[in-house]
Amino acid sequence: MDTVYITRRERFNAAHRLWRSDWTEEKNDEVFGKCSNKNWHGHNYNIFVTVKGKPLPDTGFVIDLKLLSDIIKELVVEPLDHRNLNLDVPFLKDVMASTENVAIKVWEQIEGPIREAGGELVKIKLEETENNYVEYFGGKAPF
Amino acid sequence: MDTVYITRRERFNAAHRLWRSDWTEEKNDEVFGKCSNKNWHGHNYNIFVTVKGKPLPDTGFVIDLKLLSDIIKELVVEPLDHRNLNLDVPFLKDVMASTENVAIKVWEQIEGPIREAGGELVKIKLEETENNYVEYFGGKAPF
Amino acid sequence: MDTVYITRRERFNAAHRLWRSDWTEEKNDEVFGKCSNKNWHGHNYNIFVTVKGKPLPDTGFVIDLKLLSDIIKELVVEPLDHRNLNLDVPFLKDVMASTENVAIKVWEQIEGPIREAGGELVKIKLEETENNYVEYFGGKAPF
Amino acid sequence: MDTVYITRRERFNAAHRLWRSDWTEEKNDEVFGKCSNKNWHGHNYNIFVTVKGKPLPDTGFVIDLKLLSDIIKELVVEPLDHRNLNLDVPFLKDVMASTENVAIKVWEQIEGPIREAGGELVKIKLEETENNYVEYFGGKAPF
């Protein structure tokens, strides 16, 4: 009767572009428009990580927020902040750097470590601008 | 394993009132209070439209955000922005202009066009003020 | 050495239009565009009222925020919230309801009462949307 | 086909600490860090209360927002605002004042009164800072 969801936000500022090397410049421009600019553009990303669980009797915590924050900072903010998502990030190598794909790949980075820390990752929300964001539930489709 | 939800926000500023012509002025005032002011009032509305799907292999997109934005702008912002929700909007004719009802009617306008564009509309969030908003999942009740 | 500025925010939701009865409909449309819609539109307005002074020795207050809030609520929120700025507001009668003019007229309403309450009104900021606002310093031009 | 979710936000500012009297000061400090400060700290809390239902034919409302706001103000804001969550709140007595637990206890306070008012409470979101919040669905786990 006491499942609770707790969410931690962290931030990172990164460059990226949407571009396929197997497409012509014309095709890239047609599909991706200004997002394909060869000299990159960038965003202030907000990432919201949600963990599900029952509050522990001793602490009232689903998960220690400091611990959750440390995991996100080490595995997401450190590799992505002030980086180029296309060039600098091993776990995004050969991945089209759409917000959707970045969210999926971030999930893969932190799902295990959060589980080891006693938490169950259930959602990642990745906000690219004030006008668009993606949500990823580990592939599940709750609605 | 890779269902992702993507959300686009658009905005419109509109006038409206809550009023039933089959009720007396006293009854309207009793039920709707200041929201029934005969000379109207208005809001800056935020609409968040969520589409579900799997990122396309070529683009990493669930749906092209430009396309989604264009659909919302044509079918929601154009008819509602700087309009009177009670008087100016064909698809709101004879509808009580509550936030709930506007959300339902907006769903009916964009569900088909989003489907034709290859997306699956799963949620509309309509924010009337910083203190209240409604969410509509096409009638489904995920929680 | 201890002049401090304190600001209180209040909110009101109102309808209005930009329209001159001495202009043709074409001229109104040309100058004011969709803002001239004869059936009105509306906004969630934020008003920020700034008072200058020295913190009182007993309380550490420039002005009691409860008192400042009460003045704004009585003289601004009560007459403007859920109203039509063009039709319902005695102190805006025959005033073009631009954000600029509303700010000036609001100043005239509250400057005296704030002075009587021991405060010095120095600025009104009136926000019409997340993308535009006006500031009025009682006609002064500090920059 | 017309289930809609409506959410009302209210706010309260409170002091609290995370502390177990059956633990040593060292243990408290080790687990709760600066949150265990014996002289308290505090937050501006945002509470978002979500009610599910079908819009009523007469009003287009799932629930009258004024009524929902009054319930939250009487049962949550009044007892928590400008209070100490550990010392001043009967319904939080002997409860570790984590955000998770406060959300659960707030649910217990308002679920019945909202039901009596004709609404079905389905979610409480309690925001402690801009970087963390919890969500509680009455113990259910929709995702």
Added chain:
Amino acid sequence: MDTVYITRRERFNAAHRLWRSDWTEEKNDEVFGKCSNKNWHGHNYNIFVTVKGKPLPDTGFVIDLKLLSDIIKELVVEPLDHRNLNLDVPFLKDVMASTENVAIKVWEQIEGPIREAGGELVKIKLEETENNYVEYFGGKAPF
């Protein structure tokens, strides 16, 4: 021709109360209302620190933001975050913990160190809630 103002925001969460020990409880309650609660309440404070200067030719910086952030963190966030403003802070001892007074005292803490770091502190904005904040210009009155 190139004076620029740069602002850094930091945050701290603290408890406080407004209370005079030389007043009766009744007088305190009459003047400070719920802010005088003997068991404290608290806020998420935002502090915005503004430094004026000419961008340095080498870096284009008025001041290194990392350096400015470090000064604020050491001299403001460290002593105030997760503290009781009335009890825990040496530089607020015997000071009525109004937002106005906290801003003035924070200025005194950081003005010198910022000057030593090559910057000129010109403004502190201290936000207590989304509805009120104070600004302090070192006692100057620019408007």
Added chain:
Amino acid sequence: MDTVYITRRERFNAAHRLWRSDWTEEKNDEVFGKCSNKNWHGHNYNIFVTVKGKPLPDTGFVIDLKLLSDIIKELVVEPLDHRNLNLDVPFLKDVMASTENVAIKVWEQIEGPIREAGGELVKIKLEETENNYVEYFGGKAPF
């Protein structure tokens, strides 16, 4: 007695880096840290443009916001949005792309056109992240 300030916000998303080619990589890293990443990073920038004037008798406008928006979009958003500030922008050529310098250069682009449109540009606020922004008054120092 009726000088009013009106502000319009626009947004652009761009990549940049802080880097001096006449410095070694070590020196760049020492001074600029992660901001010197050779593969760039990026931000969602908010630009607020403030124009001063007296409301025109006919319109109540200091300046037509549509006109002001068009000037900013043509001269700032178009050249900066989805661009690399170091590589793609003629008016930033050979300029260290600090927020301070970008603000100054943006002023130079729009001051004349705003004057020709009948307005007096008095302030640019350029926000790089939620934690830092610069303000530029054309070199003046109002406080």
